[in-house]
Amino acid sequence: MSNIPVLIVLLPLSAALLCMALSLIHWRLGRDVVIASVAASLVLSVIQLKDVIDHGTVSYVFGKYKIPYGIEFRIDAISAVIIVMILIIGFITLLFSMSFEVRDGGKVKNSGAYTMLALLIVGMVGMTSTGDMFNLYVFLEITSLSGYCLIALGGSRGIVAAFRYMLVGTIAATFYLLGVGILYSQTGTLNMEDMHYMLSRGVSTEAQAVALVFIIAAFGVKMALFPFNGWQPSAYAHANAGSRPLIAGVMGKIPAYAMFRYIFCIYGSEFRFMDEFLLIVGIFSCCGIIYGSVRAMAQTDLRKMLAYSSVAQIGYITLGFATGSPVGIVGGFLHMLAHAFMKSGLFFGTGAIRQKYGSMKMEDLGYIYKKMPLTSGLMVVAALSMVGIPPLGGFFSKWYIGMGAAGSHHLVYLFVLVISSLLNAVYFFKLFEKMFMARDKELPDRIPSEVAQEVPWNMVLAIVVCFLAIILIGVFNVPIVNVLMPTVMEVGS
């Protein structure tokens, strides 16, 4: 049996634990070990993806315990794709955050940020690959705790945002645990596959429904689905600048995937209140899409605008799930991929602008396209993809979600999709207007030209990777859908 699934988690985990100690020996040793381990995991995850595409679902059993009793990593095509996405964005975020080191003499003062970033990656990869419900809770908490620390590293307002997120996030984790407890007391199993088997053989429907309410609420908080999104804007806006792309781009997507697994893989279409639950998720998503877009229009701070737009975009993903048809679900996953690259791309762009000119206000962006052509190119592509312009990733994901909504006769969902695309256009064209038309504020350039023409190489790499990913997801949407579709057909109704 190949050890790849566990190595992907284990390498960054051990590097994260070693990072602080190694930083004491030499200031860049810890950082380099973390980056190398994530790069190695990235390579392994690509190998794993190829393996899963060729040979179907991979199952890794820990300690040779028999399956319903032991812990299992279970990687199907969807989770393999998501793991590759997490590791790509994690890797470029690690490189990107090198520019945000706080140096004090020969020492890096915030080398703990690399530890936390690596732990965040570990938690998210673990959540995606695990096949055990309690194991998911542990990885959820690893993700959240490192997320709190990274948000708290963002300065005075970041600490308060992190504390508030911690309170709400702990309620969410406790609710998740409660839901798992109810299911466990009814079935006596924690393995997801076994749980599906048990639930389909007549467990009291009321207990199942109560557990699902707790679990949806828990993941709703973690992914900032609409009525649970109170913590999200300030947390995303005030997080540590170097790690913001990973937090904003990927951290919200993984609970959405976990929710997908609960609704479709564990409960499945045998569950009696399935349609009602999907309808509730759909209503939440529709409200979230409209609310997030409207609030984003009113913001002047670039980070806040992008954070509110994330509320809307998470709504698209869950809307795709709420259609309940395989095409819609695949659309949700495609949007998950595309939006991860779009949102981290936009945050890479704002991070680069902040590093060069020290401002995050919309009105200071005047003439930026002449001064930072690469960065503004990425931001334009990412924003157009958000709005949904055809060759880019965002268009195709919305197209599949729309097809799913039309196929399951949810015409309101289609209407909300169109309206929100127009709203997206309003606030992103406001951004374009500031970037291309507004007067030059002539802010002082903080990166000397002998260091780099525009931004340092690590930022350029992050920008180029996101730029290419957005276009490639759009152009090659059919192969991606072909990879995801068989798994969704298996579990979808």
Place this chain on the structure above:
Amino acid sequence: MTNNMSGISVFLADKGIYFLTAFLLVLGIYGMITCKNYMKKLICMNIMQVAVIFFFLCFGQKNGGTIPVQVTGLMGARHYINPLPHGLMLTAIVVSLGTTGVGLALLTRIKEKYGSIEEDDIIKGENKF
């Protein structure tokens, strides 16, 4: 009448503990919403987590079961309680310890930066940054 009473007491003896844990859970959430002091919010968070731990331990109990260590002459799973909920809760306790630790660390930083852990003062201070 007496029959009815015994019905209630049987019900309470059987299920009453779940109402108490549910009450503890709601009490914790209520405290987190209403308290203005961040330290009190953190304490209420702990109360809420403990409630779920109790919940797991309660359904892990069974009448006439002994500790899950094999005793000579006592064969069959029905004589032993299921150790798994307790094992899970050990992990959950460790997680809640970690969360509390992070929370306390954040609180000391808040106290350093804002000079107070009262919500009103922090909101006032936030507008200055």
